[in-house]
Amino acid sequence: MTDIYxxxxxxxxxxxxxxxxxxxxxxxxxxxxxxxxxxxxxxDCTFIACNLSxxxxxxxxxxxxxxxDCKMLGLRFDHCNExxxxxxxxxxxxxxxxxxxxxxxxxxxxxxxxxxADFSEADLTAALFENCNLEGATFYQSIIEKVDFxxxxxxxxxxxxxxxxxxxxxxxxxxxxxxxxxxxxxHSN
Numbered sequence: 001m002t003d004i005y006x007x008x009x010x011x012x013x014x015x016x017x018x019x020x021x022x023x024x025x026x027x028x029x030x031x032x033x034x035x036x037x038x039x040x041x042x043x044d045c046t047f048i049a050c051n052l053s054x055x056x057x058x059x060x061x062x063x064x065x066x067x068x069d070c071k072m073l074g075l076r077f078d079h080c081n082e083x084x085x086x087x088x089x090x091x092x093x094x095x096x097x098x099x100x101x102x103x104x105x106x107x108x109x110x111x112x113x114x115x116x117a118d119f120s121e122a123d124l125t126a127a128l129f130e131n132c133n134l135e136g137a138t139f140y141q142s143i144i145e146k147v148d149f150x151x152x153x154x155x156x157x158x159x160x161x162x163x164x165x166x167x168x169x170x171x172x173x174x175x176x177x178x179x180x181x182x183x184x185x186x187h188s189n
Contacts, residue, residue, distance in 0.1 A: 003039075033071075062087045077102055115154075119144075149173060 004020030011017065013029040021041040030050045038058035046066045053073040063084045069091040077085075078100040088108040095115040105125040109132050116136040126146040135154035143163045149155060150170045156179045157164070169177060175185050 003041075061085075066090070067092050072097060077104075 041061035
């Protein structure tokens with residue numbers, strides 16, 4: 001059986017999805033929580049206000065996909081097809097999601113919740129974390145060279161355990177970089 005190919009279509013909350021390839025499609029307020037998206041292919045697609053929490057992503061293809069205001073709790077992006085994996089997130093809830101060992105250079109995360117997200121061994125070179133909550137997020141053996149964390153908050157990053165050359169941090173984030181030393185940093189008035 002051949003997978004379907006759909007292009008230039010908008011899907012709404014009650015529309016059903018069939019395994020196949022979706023190109024230049026928009027998904028508006030679709031509830032895909034716990035949905036099995038394994039083997040689906042999304043290219044140049046936009047997801048707006050969708051719920052994809054705990055969806056299965058085994059070999060799912062995301063190429064140039066935008067997620068806006070989506071609920072995406074507990075997603076395993078590390079299970080996606082890694083070839084051409086590229087996406088951006090704006091206003092999304094990505095708590096407890098895994099990006100373990102993904103190669104997602106230049107990925108943009110804007111105004112998103114990334115609490116307890118796993119970025120271990122991920123290549124995030126030149127990524128942007130703009131106004132993101134990274135409380136409890138794991139960065140271990142990660143490549144965060146040229147990553148911009150200046151407007152993000154609540155991160156804890158061990159500089160000895162990650163490649164951080166030319167990464168950008170704000171002065172207010174210094175505590176998260178020195179946390180392992182158990183020192184007290186006094187804020188001056």
